[in-house]
Amino acid sequence: MSEKDTNLSRLFVSTTVRRRDIGWFILSFLLPLLSLRWAEAQQLRKIHVAIPAITPAAAPFAIAKDRGYYREEGLDVDLIVMPSAVGIQALIGGNVSFSTQGGAGLLPALRGAPIRLLFSAYRRPMYWLYARAEIRSVGDLKGKKVGVSSIGSGPDSLLRDVLKKQGLEGGRDVVILPVGSGIARFYALQAGSVDAAMLSIPANFMAQEGGYRQLVSFIDQDMVELQGSILASLQLLESEPALAEKFLRGSVKGFRILRDNRAVTTQVLVRFLKLKEDAVAKIYDVIRPGLTPDGTLSEELQKKSLEHILARVGLKEPPRLETIFDFSLARKVNDELQARGWRP
Incomplete structure (x- = not known):
């Protein structure tokens, strides 16, 4: 074997050993950490x-x-x-x-x-009542459909209370529909499934940008x-x-x-x-x-x-x-x- 081949062989072996040592070092460092994480997850x-x-x-x-x-x-x-x-x-x-x-x-x-x-x-209450632009007041909701998250929810109770103050009864004078949580209520309003909706953040901002009319800002009410x-x-x-x-x-x-x-x-x-x-x-x-x-x-x-x-x-x-x-x-x-x- 030539001197050049011998040097290349030594270099290959040396590199392999170094890689192996580095690998063992990494494993010795990672294994305790992984074991700790596993034990923590088990606990x-x-x-x-x-x-x-x-x-x-x-x-x-x-x-x-x-x-x-x-x-x-x-x-x-x-x-x-x-x-x-x-x-x-x-x-x-x-x-x-x-x-x-x-x-x-x-x-x-x-x-x-x-x-x-x-x-x-x-x-x-972090809720806002938004309606189609042509609906100008809570009183105009008579005979209309209003979306809430679910019957019996906080927005449902707040809506019924504000309707009552205008002489309207939720479920009789105004149809109250459960249309889902979060922005689902805005999408129901946008699709025309309801005429108004009780909205939370960020759906209230979406309604504002979409040109819908804010009828009540509940966060500003004494409630x-x-x-x-x-x-x-x-x-x-x-x-x-x-x-x-x-x-x-x-x-x-x-x-x-x-x-x-x-x-x-x-x-x-x-x-x-x-x-x-x-x-x-x-x-x-x-x-x-x-x-x-x-x-x-x-x-x-x-x-x-x-x-x-x-x-x-x-x-x-x-x-x-x-x-x-x-x-x-x-x-x-x-x-x-x-x-x-x-x-x-």
């Missing part, structure tokens, strides 16, 4: 949580999931979009661990459903409508209080980001809502005033949140508030985070 508990739509109402939960706050609690949270009425039924039936449908849970709770509202991110809430069944609260506390803690952290950090919230919502940053920044400025201070409500606001739905269950006065609301766990979590000096 996480998968839970299902109902959200009404991909809207800013679900922001606290989207942020908590995105930032890893649920994983810190040992939870793998699956946020599942369900119409409000379906989400509440899933909660009662034990098909989801928690529901975030907010106001939609108050009606069944008033009727005796074994559920409690534990937390609420928003206290102002309390709970959104971005956490509801749990009594069965879960009694059998698994630790699970409820873990989910609350992760959610409260997400809420604090939403409340205090515009930049991070915008980044998360760009991904969650699949909108451009300038649109999300505009949305943030609209929703920020509607937040509760810490996810809890005073007794006065609890009572006010029930006002527009009491008549639907034949009540003149609300029942004992503790049969509907239980903010004790949210207050405990807030106090603990405050004592620890937790900062996002």
Whole structure:
């Protein structure tokens, strides 16, 4: 063998050894990391949580999931979009661990459903009633069709209340149709399936740009409508209080980001809502005033949140508030985070 061939052979062997050593080095680095991730995944508990739509109402939960706050609690949270009425039924039936449908849970709770509202991110109704341009007022909706997410939902109750103030009865003078969550209601309006619709963000901006007429901005009304809430069944609260506390803690952290950090919230919502940053920044400025201070409500606001739905269950006065609301766990979590000096 020539000296040249010998040198090439040595170079080949040396290169092969180096590649092998590099490969072993990479494996020795990656295997513990992969093992750790696998072990972590094995330890996480998968839970299902109902959200009404991909809207800013679900922001606290989207942020908590995105930032890893649920994983810190040992939870793998699956946020599942369900119409409000379906989400509440899933909660009662034990098909989801928690529901975030907010106001939609108050009606069944008033009727005796074994559920409690534990937390609420928003206290102002983030809904807008839009109609075809030729409809100039709420009174003009007589004989018309109005779209809501589902019968018994928060938008449904708000609509019936504003109709009543104009001497109209929903279901008799005005046809109320369940046409789906999120922007589905705008598409129903656009297609002519309904004459007006209760819209949430970002569908309200779409309607404005499309030349539809805004009849009511509910966020500007003296009303309390709970959104971005956490509801749990009594069965879960009694059998698994630790699970409820873990989910609350992760959610409260997400809420604090939403409340205090515009930049991070915008980044998360760009991904969650699949909108451009300038649109999300505009949305943030609209929703920020509607937040509760810490996810809890005073007794006065609890009572006010029930006002527009009491008549639907034949009540003149609300029942004992503790049969509907239980903010004790949210207050405990807030106090603990405050004592620890937790900062996002």
